[in-house]
Amino acid sequence: MVGGTDLQHPARDEIDLGDVLFALSAPDRLSIVLQLQQGPLTAARCTADGGPVPKSTKSHMLKVLRESGVIRNEPRGRNRVLTLRRVDLDARFPGLLDAVLGAGAAAATSAVGRSGANLDR
Amino acid sequence: MVGGTDLQHPARDEIDLGDVLFALSAPDRLSIVLQLQQGPLTAARCTADGGPVPKSTKSHMLKVLRESGVIRNEPRGRNRVLTLRRVDLDARFPGLLDAVLGAGAAAATSAVGRSGANLDR
Numbered sequence: 062m063v064g065g066t067d068l069q070h071p072a073r074d075e076i077d078l079g080d081v082l083f084a085l086s087a088p089d090r091l092s093i094v095l096q097l098q099q100g101p102l103t104a105a106r107c108t109a110d111g112g113p114v115p116k117s118t119k120s121h122m123l124k125v126l127r128e129s130g131v132i133r134n135e136p137r138g139r140n141r142v143l144t145l146r147r148v149d150l151d152a153r154f155p156g157l158l159d160a161v162l163g164a165g166a167a168a169a170t171s172a173v174g175r176s177g178a179n180l181d182r
Numbered sequence: 183m184v185g186g187t188d189l190q191h192p193a194r195d196e197i198d199l200g201d202v203l204f205a206l207s208a209p210d211r212l213s214i215v216l217q218l219q220q221g222p223l224t225a226a227r228c229t230a231d232g233g234p235v236p237k238s239t240k241s242h243m244l245k246v247l248r249e250s251g252v253i254r255n256e257p258r259g260r261n262r263v264l265t266l267r268r269v270d271l272d273a274r275f276p277g278l279l280d281a282v283l284g285a286g287a288a289a290a291t292s293a294v295g296r297s298g299a300n301l302d303r
Contacts, residue, residue: 078285079207079208079212080207082203082206082207083204083207086201086203091199153285154282154284155285156277156280156281156284157278157281157285159277160276160277160281161199161275161278163275163276164275164276164278165199
């Protein structure tokens, strides 16, 4: 069934501001959200900020993001596909996601810049 | 000394996105930030979301907000004055504070509306 899912997702009007802010507050989880900006990805292709993490850690990260309403995690064939709930979040908290993604992307760029500087590039 | 402070505050460029999102993710802490939108308040006049809380709880809330860079907590005479670091936050994370405050105010209004509905108003 297209769009069917075995996991619980909050409806748009159940999405809670505090839950969303908390979900986005961890760099690892924010990194996943940044990866989903361009479109859905299979869970296997999403990576944590610092590279490989234990499967249980990643599973927990995805759970916090899903239960807060930030992402959907749905089965598709033998994969699981992650989707950023941009339309729902924009409707619920106008401007919030763009502000966080903008700040998150800037922070990531700045971190790359700093590590570049450390390499004397 | 005007503007002098005994407590540590991060400089603008040390303010971390994750710390700010975490600080704003708790309704009690967000409630304090909403109260500071109109201007500084003494710590004694700021209240937690649900009313009176133990002094140690309030003290911890203010510590998280201060250490994340969301507020300043400075002595003035015999009082302590809390100030929202709007200019620093707007410079560091454009649009973020307004988006959170807008969503937080809407959530607060909606909660009041719901409790009103429960009273059959």
